[in-house]
Amino acid sequence: MxxxxxxxxxxxxxxxxxxxxxxxxxxxxxxxxxxxGRNGYYPVGSLAQGFDGNLYxxxxxxxxxxxxxxxxxxxxxxxxxxxxxxAQAGCPNTPGGYLLPDNGFFYGTxxxxxxxxxxxxxxxxxxxxxxxxxxxxxxxxxxxNGLTFGSDGYIYGTTYGGGNSPYGGGGTAFKISPSGNxxxxxxxxxxPNCSDGSFPLAALVQGSDGDYYGTxxxxxxxxxxxxxxxxxxxx
Numbered sequence: 001m002x003x004x005x006x007x008x009x010x011x012x013x014x015x016x017x018x019x020x021x022x023x024x025x026x027x028x029x030x031x032x033x034x035x036x037g038r039n040g041y042y043p044v045g046s047l048a049q050g051f052d053g054n055l056y057x058x059x060x061x062x063x064x065x066x067x068x069x070x071x072x073x074x075x076x077x078x079x080x081x082x083x084x085x086x087a088q089a090g091c092p093n094t095p096g097g098y099l100l101p102d103n104g105f106f107y108g109t110x111x112x113x114x115x116x117x118x119x120x121x122x123x124x125x126x127x128x129x130x131x132x133x134x135x136x137x138x139x140x141x142x143x144x145n146g147l148t149f150g151s152d153g154y155i156y157g158t159t160y161g162g163g164n165s166p167y168g169g170g171g172t173a174f175k176i177s178p179s180g181n182x183x184x185x186x187x188x189x190x191x192p193n194c195s196d197g198s199f200p201l202a203a204l205v206q207g208s209d210g211d212y213y214g215t216x217x218x219x220x221x222x223x224x225x226x227x228x229x230x231x232x233x234x235x
Contacts, residue, residue, distance in 0.1 A: 030077075031077075032073055032079075033073055033079045035059060035062060036062075038062065038063070039062065039063070039071070039079060039081060040061070040062040040068065040069045040071055040081065041060075041063075041068075042060045042062070042068070043058065043059045043060075044058060044060050045057065045146070047099075048101045050104075050106070050126055051101075053074075053075065054072045054073065055073050055075070056070070056071070056099050056101070057070075057073075058071070058099060059071065063084040064081075065084050065085065065086040066086075067084070067086030069081050069082070069083060069085060070082045070083045070085075070106070070108075070128065070130075082124065082126075082127070082128030083124060083128045083130055100146075100147045100148070100149065100155070104126060105123045105124065106123065106124050106126070107121065107122070107123045107147055108122055108123075108147070109144040109145065109146070109157065110122060110144075111142075111160075118136075119143060119144055119159070120132045120133070120136070121144060121147070121176055121182075123178075133178075133179070133182075134180050134182045136159060136162065138162045139162065140159075140162065140164075140172065140184055141159025141171060142159055142161045142162035142169070143159055143161050143162070144157055144159045144160075145157060145158045145160060145200065145201060145202060146203030148203045148204050148205060150175065150212070151206060153178070154175040154176065154178075155176050155178065156203075157173075157175075157176070157204065158172065158173050158174070158202070159172045159200070160199055160201055163184070163187040163189070164184070164187050165190040167191070167192065167193075167194055169189070170188035170189025170190075170197070170198030171187075171189075171216070172184050172185070172186065173185045173186040173188075173200065173204065173214070188200065197215075197216030198217070198218060199217040199218060200214055201216075202214060202215055
């Protein structure tokens with residue numbers, strides 16, 4: 001495979017990761033919040049800690065409009081609903097999980113793969129005021145995933161589908177400025193038989209060499225329908 005500028009591509013045939021942890025007597029487990037519907041339901045993704053010490057996250061269901069919310073919770077378990085998705089006509093923003101904190105804002109994605117609505121990258125203040133930075137329309141991708149900050153100040157991410165490749169919408173890798181200027185870096189499934197991979201479903205990570213690394217779920221939709229034994233890609 002050819003190396004794309006700023007990207008490294010290798011084929012992963014098999015991967016097995018194991019981890020172990022030693023159980024220590026005396027550890028205390030504490031439940032901080034129960035999500036029961038009105039305050040949200042189905043929390044997804046990891047929590048992000050703000051500069052105020054509170055924890056921020058999203059749910060994909062429940063809330064006032066039954067479309068999920070953005071919430072904050074104090075270390076002692078006091079929950080505050082900051083924003084309930086689908087508050088506007090047509091549900092122009094619905095939850096996709098994972099918040100990325102920076103300079104008093106939290107950045108995240110919305111995706112109708114979870115709830116009917118638009119595909120967006122958004123930012124929200126700690127007080128719950130949202131701003132849509134970009135709305136995906138198809139050629140620039142659909143179903144955006146998690147985000148990561150690059151050393152250049154841009155935000156990097158992937159979309160699970162869409163894009164502008166000659167062999168079908170296999171998703172994209174993109175970068176977006178904090179003000180909302182989006183650049184598509186790569187359209188997956190740009191090579192015959194989607195040998196460059198397709199359907200990325202995770203955030204990118206920046207390596208010490210400055211390049212961005214990630215994974216794709218598989219090569220083609222047809223292969224996914226035929227067999228679960230796919231060759232995922234690491235790029």
